[in-house]
Amino acid sequence: MALLVQKFGGTSVGTTERIEAVADKVCRFRALGHDIVVVVSAMSGETNRLIALADAIMEQPVPREMDVLISTGEQVTIALLSMALQKRGCDARSYTGSQVRILTDRSHTKARIRQIDEQRMREDLSAGRVVVVAGFQGVDDLGNITTLGRGGSDTTAVALAAALKADECQIYTDVDGVYTTDPRVVDSARRLDRITFEEMIEMASLGSKVLQIRAVEFAGKYNVPLRVLSSFQEGDGTLITLEDNTVMEQPVVSGIAFNRDEAKLTISGVPDTPGSALRILKPISSANIEVDMIVQNVGADNRTDFTFTVHRNDFRRAQEVLEQVGRDLGAREVNGDTKIAKVSIVGVGMRSHAGVATQMFEALSNEGINIQMISTSEIKISVVINEKYLELAVRALHSAFDLHRPGGEA
Amino acid sequence: MALLVQKFGGTSVGTTERIEAVADKVCRFRALGHDIVVVVSAMSGETNRLIALADAIMEQPVPREMDVLISTGEQVTIALLSMALQKRGCDARSYTGSQVRILTDRSHTKARIRQIDEQRMREDLSAGRVVVVAGFQGVDDLGNITTLGRGGSDTTAVALAAALKADECQIYTDVDGVYTTDPRVVDSARRLDRITFEEMIEMASLGSKVLQIRAVEFAGKYNVPLRVLSSFQEGDGTLITLEDNTVMEQPVVSGIAFNRDEAKLTISGVPDTPGSALRILKPISSANIEVDMIVQNVGADNRTDFTFTVHRNDFRRAQEVLEQVGRDLGAREVNGDTKIAKVSIVGVGMRSHAGVATQMFEALSNEGINIQMISTSEIKISVVINEKYLELAVRALHSAFDLHRPGGEA
Numbered sequence: 001m002a003l004l005v006q007k008f009g010g011t012s013v014g015t016t017e018r019i020e021a022v023a024d025k026v027c028r029f030r031a032l033g034h035d036i037v038v039v040v041s042a043m044s045g046e047t048n049r050l051i052a053l054a055d056a057i058m059e060q061p062v063p064r065e066m067d068v069l070i071s072t073g074e075q076v077t078i079a080l081l082s083m084a085l086q087k088r089g090c091d092a093r094s095y096t097g098s099q100v101r102i103l104t105d106r107s108h109t110k111a112r113i114r115q116i117d118e119q120r121m122r123e124d125l126s127a128g129r130v131v132v133v134a135g136f137q138g139v140d141d142l143g144n145i146t147t148l149g150r151g152g153s154d155t156t157a158v159a160l161a162a163a164l165k166a167d168e169c170q171i172y173t174d175v176d177g178v179y180t181t182d183p184r185v186v187d188s189a190r191r192l193d194r195i196t197f198e199e200m201i202e203m204a205s206l207g208s209k210v211l212q213i214r215a216v217e218f219a220g221k222y223n224v225p226l227r228v229l230s231s232f233q234e235g236d237g238t239l240i241t242l243e244d245n246t247v248m249e250q251p252v253v254s255g256i257a258f259n260r261d262e263a264k265l266t267i268s269g270v271p272d273t274p275g276s277a278l279r280i281l282k283p284i285s286s287a288n289i290e291v292d293m294i295v296q297n298v299g300a301d302n303r304t305d306f307t308f309t310v311h312r313n314d315f316r317r318a319q320e321v322l323e324q325v326g327r328d329l330g331a332r333e334v335n336g337d338t339k340i341a342k343v344s345i346v347g348v349g350m351r352s353h354a355g356v357a358t359q360m361f362e363a364l365s366n367e368g369i370n371i372q373m374i375s376t377s378e379i380k381i382s383v384v385i386n387e388k389y390l391e392l393a394v395r396a397l398h399s400a401f402d403l404h405r406p407g408g409e410a
Numbered sequence: 411m412a413l414l415v416q417k418f419g420g421t422s423v424g425t426t427e428r429i430e431a432v433a434d435k436v437c438r439f440r441a442l443g444h445d446i447v448v449v450v451s452a453m454s455g456e457t458n459r460l461i462a463l464a465d466a467i468m469e470q471p472v473p474r475e476m477d478v479l480i481s482t483g484e485q486v487t488i489a490l491l492s493m494a495l496q497k498r499g500c501d502a503r504s505y506t507g508s509q510v511r512i513l514t515d516r517s518h519t520k521a522r523i524r525q526i527d528e529q530r531m532r533e534d535l536s537a538g539r540v541v542v543v544a545g546f547q548g549v550d551d552l553g554n555i556t557t558l559g560r561g562g563s564d565t566t567a568v569a570l571a572a573a574l575k576a577d578e579c580q581i582y583t584d585v586d587g588v589y590t591t592d593p594r595v596v597d598s599a600r601r602l603d604r605i606t607f608e609e610m611i612e613m614a615s616l617g618s619k620v621l622q623i624r625a626v627e628f629a630g631k632y633n634v635p636l637r638v639l640s641s642f643q644e645g646d647g648t649l650i651t652l653e654d655n656t657v658m659e660q661p662v663v664s665g666i667a668f669n670r671d672e673a674k675l676t677i678s679g680v681p682d683t684p685g686s687a688l689r690i691l692k693p694i695s696s697a698n699i700e701v702d703m704i705v706q707n708v709g710a711d712n713r714t715d716f717t718f719t720v721h722r723n724d725f726r727r728a729q730e731v732l733e734q735v736g737r738d739l740g741a742r743e744v745n746g747d748t749k750i751a752k753v754s755i756v757g758v759g760m761r762s763h764a765g766v767a768t769q770m771f772e773a774l775s776n777e778g779i780n781i782q783m784i785s786t787s788e789i790k791i792s793v794v795i796n797e798k799y800l801e802l803a804v805r806a807l808h809s810a811f812d813l814h815r816p817g818g819e820a
Contacts, residue, residue, distance in 0.1 A: 016463060016466040016467050019467065020467065050486065053426060053486070053490055054489070054490065054493060056426040057426050057429065057490055057493045057494050057497065058493050058494070058496075058497045062492065062493050062496050064503075064504075065489040065490075065492045065493045065496075065504055066493075068485060068492075068504050068506070069485075069486055069489035071485075072482035075478060075481075075482045075485075076460065076463070076482050079464070079475040079479035080464065080467055080475075080479065082472065082475045082478075083464060083467045083468050083471050083472050083475045083476075084467050086468075086472050086475075087467065087468045093474075094474075094475055094478050096478070096555075098508070099553055099554075099555075143509055144509075145509075
């Protein structure tokens, strides 16, 4: 008998039929004697419908009123799910973010949770009720409705689990767990039984969009065991926890992440003086363009080459800014390339294993794939390659690190 | 410069274009220097859409959750209207019933307002803001969302006007005021500039569905001047107030109301003993059938005839109950008639004028219309006639009491 927080996203509650299926699932857990808090998103499509109404009225809708508007989406779902549970004889009570008092700061449309008053939920749980909470929303200290930004329902679930010291926070989604890599690219990709918070954050930030990165960070910070499962299939999903020291043989690499959303810009022949990196990147960030990887080479003649990546949508603007910067700094030339892909290997095991980078570069070299940029962190190595080799690179790395076998190459 | 509460119903805010038109109207009042609190309903169709979702889940949706669900309808409108006002440079703030603290009892789906905390509204008004409040909803003492039942937005507007001691409560609707009778029946029907609360209640209860009767009663109780106007046309509408003693020549009759929703039942030859009325009506009310007019004639042979009207939808059931009663009481016979109509003349002027009934009966008699039942109150006389004479009767009475002329026949 455990206290579980279960979160169901928009697709899982997209129709009244699906809401009934969620109710069936929750009732089965309840029948096992577990205490359950359910967090739900708006029915899929509903948030976009509401945003379209606001857009019809003004181009830049007032943030405070935007929150009043879109928070209705989740409010509809909590009422319907609570009814579906009660129809099944499973006593339930719905709460908006404001009612259960998810106190946030005053940043409308992107609020951060400050505090949760779990008293009311505890009373309901003691009375044998399932508590159904609207995800994605809260209330500020003045009583205004706030929202946490897209994907905020995951964060709500984790925050409730932390406040209630739940045994597990289960995120139900349309995939059945976290994979060693994208199964559409590698047939032998394998669902991981466990992964650490750190690895999950690296995987998520690299494009494996199973969970919101913010929710994973939150779970890590408060040590809330997080499990990703499928709403539609049975299965244990993937458990995300702190590093598990009881597992003797930690695999070196847990997964391969990749994305094709980036583009590369190079400014060559820049005078190698203090502050030149700043003079290059400041105009880019002033234009509200986010930079991902940054590499600077030591060059000859007191000149240097500077390369960085941005989101492909920002490429044209970044190129214009950089050409101006190039003229100002007297750079030799500015080049850009949108046909790139980033591939990363992720694993906490890297910390204690030397030679992982070598092994990665060797696998790519064996396939004749040229590496354009390299960037490393404690538990991740990322490379930028020509986009056309992406699938080949992912398959080669998946095989080189034995990810198709449980336990990996350890 | 006045404090006005303005209420716009579902049709008036049915699309984003109409919400923008409401914003234009509110801004014009604001530009005149008035302080304004706006109450809005859900966009037309929205409440029915939400009810259909609940119906898809269960036949008798849980009332508490029903309130959580349908209160989202008005919440969407307040956000959109507040945005539309701010787009026009008219500072505004939206509030749900819970935020502005419209405290109600705990009767979900048909709650009654207990108290309103007007402090927050006053602060906004002082700061020059338009306050936009969700109609139809409130919050109980435990923080649960409640709704006031259909048409409750009118009641919200009147209650806010009473709490704020507003100069006027303006109800914008799709008609431009209260008429002497239905203009579709009588061409010369005239919009009334003024009408008393009592008259309005009689008119409303008799089928002139301009305003919710509950809102009119509330306005009368707290003496809130109430004005009915059109959302779509210019005009002063109809002002509903306490009896105005400054008007020297009060018209005897203010309007003609009618309805065709009733059916008549007669039980004849009932022993004329104490308690027979009770023995007839108790089984009817036990069957949850509401009775409107009741007439009992003194008969011969210590026997009496007893006639009453019910809603046509209840006619069949009432007839079955009454036939059983007839057998139990040894009545001579039970008859029913669905082809009836009720016509009423309404006016506070009747109080001080004798002979109004005679004048009414004469007008009907001149047209050869037979009166089947009569019922009177201090400011109303109702008759039941054969349905086919309804239009003829209304026109004859409208003309007999000179209602086409301002000031009537006084």
